[in-house]
Amino acid sequence: MDVEIKQFKKLLRKNEHYVTKARLRLFIALQKTPALSIKDLVKRLPKHDRSTIYRNITAFEKLGIIARLQMGWNSKVELSDMFQHHHHHFTCHRCGQVMNLPENSALENEIAKLASSQNCKQTDHQLEIRGWCKNCLAD
Ligand SMILES: [Zn+2]
Numbered sequence: 001m002d003v004e005i006k007q008f009k010k011l012l013r014k015n016e017h018y019v020t021k022a023r024l025r026l027f028i029a030l031q032k033t034p035a036l037s038i039k040d041l042v043k044r045l046p047k048h049d050r051s052t053i054y055r056n057i058t059a060f061e062k063l064g065i066i067a068r069l070q071m072g073w074n075s076k077v078e079l080s081d082m083f084q085h086h087h088h089h090f091t092c093h094r095c096g097q098v099m100n101l102p103e104n105s106a107l108e109n110e111i112a113k114l115a116s117s118q119n120c121k122q123t124d125h126q127l128e129i130r131g132w133c134k135n136c137l138a139d
């Protein structure tokens with residue numbers, strides 16, 4: 001079995017949540033996609049009741065399984081760093097595509113340094129670059 005799925009089930013049980021089919025399918029749907037809007041996520045789970053999906057998203061967010069990215073007036077969700085490698089995002093203004101950017105340890109160090117220069121200790125961060133993607137630039 002997938003290591004992440006094992007870890008996911010363990011986390012649910014530890015927090016007294018049952019491992020239901022709906023929760024498992026939601027997790028697997030998130031594993032297969034970069035950040036997406038909740039509306040698009042619901043579309044990928046046509047067999048499940050919309051309110052169940054919303055409830056599970058809220059529960060996943062509380063448990064730290066899902067991270068929410070604020071993008072302008074709407075938000076997108078993806079699996080948190082607990083379940084995938086830490087990364088930053090590029091969002092295209094024109095087509096709305098969200099890309100995961102390659103890891104950059106020099107940048108990570110600088111961000112940690114920036115926090116400690118203010119006598120703070122970071123627990124996590126999000127970074128989003130906005131602009132036009134390659135496809136939109138070529139149009
Ligand atoms: Zn684009």
Ligand SMILES: [Zn+2]
Nearest residue numbers: 086087088108
């Ligand atoms: Zn980072």
